[in-house]
Each structure stands twice: as C-alpha cells, then as structure tokens.
Amino acid sequence: MSTFGPLTVDHELQPAHVDVVRATLPLVGANIDAITQIFYARMFDARPELLRNLFNRGNQAQGAQQRALAASIATYATHLVDPTLPHPDELLSRIGHKHASLGITADQYSIVYEHLFAAIVDVLGAETVTTEVAEAWDRVYWMMANTLVDLENRLYESAGVVAGQVFHRGIVTTRTEDPSGAVVIGVTCDWPELRNNHPGRYVSVGITLPDGARQIRQYSLISDTDAGEVTFAVKPIAASGGCPAGEVSNWIASRLRTGDLVDISIPFGDLPTAEINTGPTVLISAGIGITPMNGILEHLNNRGTRSEVVVLHADRSPACHPLRARQRQLVDGLPNAVLELWYEEPGDCADAHQGRLDLTFVDLPEGASFYVCGSSGFVQAVRSQLVASGVDQSRVHCELFAPDEWLLG
CATH class of the missing domain: 2.40.30.10 (Translation factors)
Structure with missing residues (x-):
C-alpha cells in the first residue's frame, strides 16, 4: 500500500458511461490480448526508444507486460461499474510505485492513450466503438491515469526530486x-x-x-x-x-x-512495513524472493526487535538457496525468531523439510503481519494456505518480481 494511505479513486462515471462500460466490458475483455498486442506494436513502431530504453524487453517477448496492462484496466473498469467490489487501491499503489521507480511522468500517459485507443478501434471496429463507447472508455482511462499521476507526483515530492528525476x-x-x-x-x-x-x-x-x-x-x-x-x-x-x-x-x-x-x-516500494517492529511478523519466500525478506530482517536486527518473527523459505536445494548464511545470521540475531526451511532436494541438510512449503508444519503467531515473495505460483499457493489457515487477507502483503497478473484479476 502507498505510504500516503488509501488512494482516492473518483467513482463519478456518469450513469450513461456506467451503462456503456458495463455493456462493453465483456467485449473488451474478450479481445484485450489482441488490443494490447496491437497497442504495443503501434506504440513501439512510433516510439522505438520506449522499447529500447524503458519497457522490459523480456516481458514484452513473453507477453507478460501486455497481460498485466490488460488486467489493470479491466480491474479498474470493473470496480467503477460495481463499487461493491474490492477497492483497486492496492493495484494502483503497486503500479504507481513501479512507475515512480522508472521515472514515469504525466506526459507519457498521453502517448499510451493515443496508441491504446487506436488499437481498440482497430480490433473492435469503428461500428462498435461509437462516439458513446469511445467517450465512456476515454473517461475510464483518464480517471485511472489521473489517479496514478497524482500518486506518482506525491512520491516524487516525498523523495525531494523533480517529477521523473529519480x-x-x-x-x-x-x-x-x-x-x-x-x-x-x-x-x-x-x-x-x-x-x-x-x-x-x-x-x-x-x-x-x-x-x-x-x-x-x-x-x-x-x-x-x-x-x-x-x-x-x-x-x-x-x-x-x-x-x-x-x-x-x-x-x-x-x-x-x-x-x-x-x-x-531512489528506493521505492509499497510493502506496508512502516510499523513492522511493533508486532509479530511472518516472512515467507522462495528462491531470490528472499531478498526483500532479508532487507526486512536487517531492519529488525538494527532496531533490536523483541517481537516474534517467523521466517519460512523454500528452495530447490541448500546449494541454490540465495543469501542462506546471512539469513541464518539475521534470524539468530533476533531473540524471538525462528527459521523453517523446505528443500525439494535437501541432501544432508537435516534441519529442513523435504518438498514444497507446507504451513501445516508451522505455528503461525496470532495477529501477525505476513510478507510473501516468490514466483507467481508460489505466492498464489502461500496465499491459499494462509486463507485456509484463517488468516485475514488484509494482513497478507505480497511482492512479485514480474508483472502482477495474478494480483490484478
């Protein structure tokens, strides 16, 4: 979540816009992959420097970035036509912090708008994208864009830099x-x-x-x-x-x-850790997802926390486990911390579980805050286990090293 608290999302779509978006959302959703593929192709043809110098070429090659964009717009539009659904502030905060870390500025939203809406017309046809449909989706886009621009500008201001100069x-x-x-x-x-x-x-x-x-x-x-x-x-x-x-x-x-x-x-990130030293904490990671967890452990050590800390990590083998020695040192430096490990191939590591991480082996502290980082599949599996264990989802905070497709749907 943003350090500025819940984001203000303008829900004031005009009734006619609500009706149009609700009616066309299934059609847009059914064609969103084609729309975003054409959108990126058009934008990179017109602005090749964006692919070379800003967008992740690896994500583009495998389609991950396109799906993430599609999911974010669809999630936002769905909430606008049905405000009883979960608030999209987590989605917007995640995007805003990533944008700020890249130095995105307000003028770049106009570039996206130009090519995205041209792609919508290309895919759905001018006979479908009538003036009324275009106006309604125009409003959705700029409501989302303006909310993000406001957050990003506040992040720049808080960091003491000119917008984009990070x-x-x-x-x-x-x-x-x-x-x-x-x-x-x-x-x-x-x-x-x-x-x-x-x-x-x-x-x-x-x-x-x-x-x-x-x-x-x-x-x-x-x-x-x-x-x-x-x-x-x-x-x-x-x-x-x-x-x-x-x-x-x-x-x-x-x-x-x-x-x-x-x-x-400059560092950015929206994991809600400002008060992490004040209560029980559970850190759950797999593979290189250990990195933000070790950063949190360094923080807790430097502040001499006496709160309960449970650290859980999964990996293929002890040899593949990144920062393994430092993780152990940090856990041993805390008076009320424990470390549980899972390896698919534990070898002679006698103090590790064999197989995939399984929370049934763990006593989870009551009222803890949970932080999870790993692949999309790992994070999904851990979230499901935590929910099954009765953990309130509001206390589960996740970090992904990939476009957040699973989070946005």
Missing part, C-alpha cells in the same frame, strides 16, 4: 559472490536524504547493453538503507520454457565490477 549515477563499491550463484552488489551514490523506516523497498538499475539499449530492472534492497549506500542481490536467469534469459541480471552478474558506474534510482 536516477543518479552511483559507483559500485562492493561485489560479493554468493555460493548460490547470486551476486551481491553495493552501490554508493550522492543521494538525496534516504529514509530507512520502510524496509522491503527496491531500486531500479539502468544498464546500457551491448546493442546500445538502456534496459531497467528493479532489485529489492537487502540492506537497511543508510546514508549514501544501497545493497541488492542479483541472480542470473537462464532461458527456460520459452522465456528469454535475463538480459540485465545476466549482464550485471557477468560484467559489473567494483569501481564501475551504474544508473540507480
């Missing part, structure tokens, strides 16, 4: 090879004042690749942010299942060295 040139001061194959990168920069009371945030890192494209990726902070330095971990990503290899992560892991310069953003 990147700074930093120098790599440390590089550590983790036994799992991940690399830990420390960057020092001439930052504006950094606030370290919200662990679980991330930075955007901009890398110029060999073909000249400047690609940007977000990485969770694994340190408790202090003046001038941030630390994050990067795990190489191999091509798999039709998904391309990780362009930026693999470049960082193979080529970024101490003394190199790198573009890095």
Whole structure:
C-alpha cells in the first residue's frame, strides 16, 4: 500500500458511461490480448526508444507486460461499474510505485492513450466503438491515469526530486559472490536524504547493453538503507520454457565490477512495513524472493526487535538457496525468531523439510503481519494456505518480481 494511505479513486462515471462500460466490458475483455498486442506494436513502431530504453524487453517477448496492462484496466473498469467490489487501491499503489521507480511522468500517459485507443478501434471496429463507447472508455482511462499521476507526483515530492528525476549515477563499491550463484552488489551514490523506516523497498538499475539499449530492472534492497549506500542481490536467469534469459541480471552478474558506474534510482516500494517492529511478523519466500525478506530482517536486527518473527523459505536445494548464511545470521540475531526451511532436494541438510512449503508444519503467531515473495505460483499457493489457515487477507502483503497478473484479476 502507498505510504500516503488509501488512494482516492473518483467513482463519478456518469450513469450513461456506467451503462456503456458495463455493456462493453465483456467485449473488451474478450479481445484485450489482441488490443494490447496491437497497442504495443503501434506504440513501439512510433516510439522505438520506449522499447529500447524503458519497457522490459523480456516481458514484452513473453507477453507478460501486455497481460498485466490488460488486467489493470479491466480491474479498474470493473470496480467503477460495481463499487461493491474490492477497492483497486492496492493495484494502483503497486503500479504507481513501479512507475515512480522508472521515472514515469504525466506526459507519457498521453502517448499510451493515443496508441491504446487506436488499437481498440482497430480490433473492435469503428461500428462498435461509437462516439458513446469511445467517450465512456476515454473517461475510464483518464480517471485511472489521473489517479496514478497524482500518486506518482506525491512520491516524487516525498523523495525531494523533480517529477521523473529519480536516477543518479552511483559507483559500485562492493561485489560479493554468493555460493548460490547470486551476486551481491553495493552501490554508493550522492543521494538525496534516504529514509530507512520502510524496509522491503527496491531500486531500479539502468544498464546500457551491448546493442546500445538502456534496459531497467528493479532489485529489492537487502540492506537497511543508510546514508549514501544501497545493497541488492542479483541472480542470473537462464532461458527456460520459452522465456528469454535475463538480459540485465545476466549482464550485471557477468560484467559489473567494483569501481564501475551504474544508473540507480531512489528506493521505492509499497510493502506496508512502516510499523513492522511493533508486532509479530511472518516472512515467507522462495528462491531470490528472499531478498526483500532479508532487507526486512536487517531492519529488525538494527532496531533490536523483541517481537516474534517467523521466517519460512523454500528452495530447490541448500546449494541454490540465495543469501542462506546471512539469513541464518539475521534470524539468530533476533531473540524471538525462528527459521523453517523446505528443500525439494535437501541432501544432508537435516534441519529442513523435504518438498514444497507446507504451513501445516508451522505455528503461525496470532495477529501477525505476513510478507510473501516468490514466483507467481508460489505466492498464489502461500496465499491459499494462509486463507485456509484463517488468516485475514488484509494482513497478507505480497511482492512479485514480474508483472502482477495474478494480483490484478
């Protein structure tokens, strides 16, 4: 959630617009994949620099970004025509923080609008997209866009920067090879004042690749942010299942060295962690999803928390477990913390469960706040287990390292 509290979402669609959106939402939804494919093709043809220097080329190649955009607009429109449905503030907050970390500005929404609405007409036909239909969906788009612009401007103001000016040139001061194959990168920069009371945030890192494209990726902070330095971990990503290899992560892991310069953003992120030191906390992760959880553990250690902390992690094997030694150190440094591990291939690790993470083995503290990070499938499975255990969904907070398709539907 945004640190500014619940977002104000304008529900004042005119009655005629409500009727039109409700009537056409199934048609738009049925064609949304075709609409977004044409939209991106049109936009990147007109503005190729956006694909080279802003949008994630890997997500574009596998269609993930298109589906995320489709889900966000459909979710927002559905709520506007039926305000009894869950409020979309979590969706909007997540998008707003990601946009701020990329330096998105208000004028870029007009670029999206131009090509998105041209794509809608291309797919549905001018005979379907009448003046009334166009006006209604125009209103939906700009209500959502203006809500996001307002949030992003407040994030920039809170960070003390001009809108969009979030990147700074930093120098790599440390590089550590983790036994799992991940690399830990420390960057020092001439930052504006950094606030370290919200662990679980991330930075955007901009890398110029060999073909000249400047690609940007977000990485969770694994340190408790202090003046001038941030630390994050990067795990190489191999091509798999039709998904391309990780362009930026693999470049960082193979080529970024101490003394190199790198573009890095001010930290952002909407995990609600401002009061994490005041009650029981459960941290649940898989794979490289451990990174925001270790950042939270660093924060709790530095503040000497005596609250109950339960740390749960799942991985393929002990050798694949990123930041394993540091996680254990951080848990051991807290007086009321426990660590439970699950490995599909535990080997000789006697203190780990075998198989997938199973919450029936865990005593969950009453009234705890839950933080979950991993793949989409892992997060979905954990959420289902928590709900089945009677945990109120409002106390479950998730972070994903991919477009949030599952969250937006």
